[in-house]
Amino acid sequence: MATEAIVTRGTGQWMEPADGQRWWFDSGSLALDFAYTGGLDHPEVEEWQTVRDPATLNAWLTERFPEVAPTAGERELRDARTLRSAIGRLARQASLGQQLEPDDVDVINLFAATPDIPPVLVGGGRQAGRTNARPHQALGSIARDAVRLFGPDVDGRIRECSADDCDLVYLDTSRSGTRRWCSMQRCGNRAKVRAHRARAAATR
Template sequence: MISGERQSDTGQWFESREGTRWWFDSGALSLDFAYTGSMGAQPGEPGHGWEQLVNTADLDDWLADRFTVTPSSERDLRDALTLRDALSHATLAAAMGRPLARRDIDVVNLYAATPDLPPRLDGGSRQAGRTRARAAQALATIARDGVAVFSGERAGRIRTCDGEDCALIYLDTSRAGSRRWCSMQRCGNRHKVRQHRARQKAQARS
């Protein structure tokens, strides 16, 4: 994974070992956060060995692309990794149609129950509350997004990319619920190339 200019409210730049760079929009803040790690990827699978949150500076960089918060502490980093593990496990379970583990539900609920980032309306003459929120509040916001993602109708829209060699998971936010690929730039384009080559071979044989 690498950093770069953001293209939307959710999503982040990924880079394969071969150097291919693409924008992966998971469809949800909580899933984006889950993908700061390997998300259960096994050796040889996309994402194995990925780790974006090695230290507090890494956490600060990731949060800064999405929130305005004060620098994180070592405790914030430990909390972030604990929450991320629970979100990752929940994402994998939901994608496979399995019930979420109680321990993961408990962790997400625990962080979601703490104070999150309050909405703000710009242009006022008075400062309400802290000038900059804490990293812990950002984690609470991420956890609350997870609650929304893994409950109700949205839970049924957590899907795995249709790519033959891809296991990336996303929340399908399309109106028709017809999203198939982690990224049209990556797996969607590969599918088109395979179809084109198959048609060429069929025409050559006819």
């Protein structure tokens, strides 16, 4: 008998800084991806802010959660900003090996306790529940991913990019646990170029 797969959420998104060098950043976590829509813990850096209003919030949520109706308004935007700010601060603390701020942990737990988007096994003949999920359910799903992100199972795998001029935070999901760069396309490639130049200079 054929079986259908349960839909899983992918991670990663295009980053478009002011220098125009668009690049793909896979943070390794849905919650971290969401935090970066507001600049993670640097909300004053406008170039990282991709979700600024209800329209851009709806666009981001429906891209990640196609079952969500694009009905987010100012209230949902305020809640989204509260959640992503808490995730961002906790991510930075975790990457530095610091104690997680209890108030931010409480925010994550509060959102995680609300209804999320339930998984669906496709192929059935009946539609159970709502046809369209609500934006708040998407926030609940993001918060539950944050609970996993900051839980004991991934302890030590939330890291900062190894580049001296980059402080992006990611979850190392590699089997070996040796990821060093926010992106091989960006910082990893720059490091290779610098190392090549250094070797070339040493042999002159």
